[in-house]
Amino acid sequence: MCEQRFGFRVQEYGLREVFRRIPDHPALAGLDEDLLKNWRGEATNTAPRLTYEERPYPLIFPTIVNAGVVVTRPWRCGNRGNVASALIEKPACGDFMSLVDGGYSLQYSPLMEYREGKGVVLFCQMDVTGRTERDPAADRLARNILAYVHAFKPTARRSLVYAGDPAGLKHLQSAGFAVEPYVKGALTGDRVLVVSSGGGAALAPDKAAIAAWLGQDGRMIALGLDADEANTFMPIAVSMKSSEHIGSFFDHPPWNSPFAGIGPADVHNREPRNFSLITGKANILGDGVLGFADNGRVIFCQMVPWQFSTKQQNTRRTFRRTSALLTRVLGNLGVQSQTSLLERFSKPVTSIAGQSPEKPRMNAFYLDTLEEWDDPYRFFGW
Incomplete structure (x- = not known):
């Protein structure tokens, strides 16, 4: 949904450890670095095996379609210990604040806060639900998020x-x-x-x-x-x-x-x-x-x-x-960058700019065009 409907660049690459970017944010209260890694059980939000496609030479390795681009991807062998399985690349457009980040060059954020007007949206890609075993840190994070959104007050705009x-x-x-x-x-x-x-x-x-x-x-x-x-x-x-x-x-x-x-x-x-x-x-x-x-x-x-x-x-x-x-x-500093994010909550992909789900709008929140070699995980497995 984050990729097809909203236009985020999403990396389906399981992380067993993430890092606090704003440790004193209320959503992370009571959670230190040791509690944001190796959660109990397995995450089930993504399949334990990738769906591969065979391509003609020279793509002799298994391939997938990632963010609308065909890339190679080595084998995947399960989701045990994952804390985040589908990662959003940090956007360059819009008032998005990364609360937690991880992955290659820390360029992905599985927990982001988005502000527009007087409201707030929290994108939680952390695997707090759908686990084979409950983890106390995941439960604490979910409670923190709900409490923060409930008490949210907008700040002045410039x-x-x-x-x-x-x-x-x-x-x-x-x-x-x-x-x-x-x-x-x-x-x-x-x-x-x-x-x-x-x-x-x-x-x-x-x-x-x-x-x-x-x-x-x-x-x-x-x-x-x-x-x-x-x-x-x-x-x-x-x-x-x-x-x-x-x-x-x-x-x-x-x-x-x-x-x-x-x-x-x-x-x-x-x-x-x-x-x-x-x-x-x-x-x-x-x-x-x-x-x-x-x-x-x-x-x-x-x-x-x-x-x-x-x-x-x-x-x-x-x-x-x-x-x-x-x-x-x-x-x-209070300056908002305008995006079409809220519009995309209510309209199907096909009704916006005539684009279909097969052509996700991957430039909605980014200022460059994604290429195959931009995928840092094309030769890495987990």
Whole structure:
């Protein structure tokens, strides 16, 4: 259902261990890492054996259709101990927050929270039901989810104002954001200012007004700026250095952080290059690829998704992760990305854009086209 009706990319690959992305989220209360692995009995939500198809040469290995793409898949030998059997790839569009993640590069989330308007939807792909034996951790998780949804209260929403690289504007619009261009006097307390390379020149004359706006609870995101450009319009003199970034580590950001739902895997760079990494006058995550200042009112993200090509396999993965990262940061600040998710609850697949179940809408929540070699499990068994 998640794949055919909604358009998620779903990986049917059983995980016996998953990881908390937001440990202090109410849905995970009382559950540590040791309780999110090797659950009792077998999961029965998926068959213990895959249904394989034979294809002509050169596909000499067993194949399946995964997310609408024909891929090879080695043999599967049961579901014992599974905690999640059908995994949703983290979307790049929509206000989705990953509460639990796992799988290759931690790019899948079996427990996600989606917000739209004043409501919330929790997608639980964890195998909490349909088990041959009950597990106390699975029961606790199910109770937590119901209690959280029952007590949910919506948060304030903000709109987005943008200044900078036209490629950034195109990316944000493709991700479903309603974007207003920056003009003098456009900043009010319910807006988020997003600035990318080239935006400093337009903002520099309004430096004093921007400082006053931030003092009135405004929010700003700086994307891939160097120190010289950032300091032309920011009220804080942040320091940076140009240095190579491949990967970094930082602890789980808390639930109320602008980086909630984001982890080190989201800033893994598969094509080593130099970035302007933050070194001072800000709270730094990892090696300086992320940071915030002014009590969380100013956010820095030095990896920008549109700088990574989708034509190469390695950079395409980085593009996906940084796209999801940027959408998540904006969601944490109250900016919603519009999707057709709620419409798809009530309408069959065939009634939307004339597409049939044989052609699932796999680009509904993603900004690139899935290819065969993008499947990380095409040569792995479990």
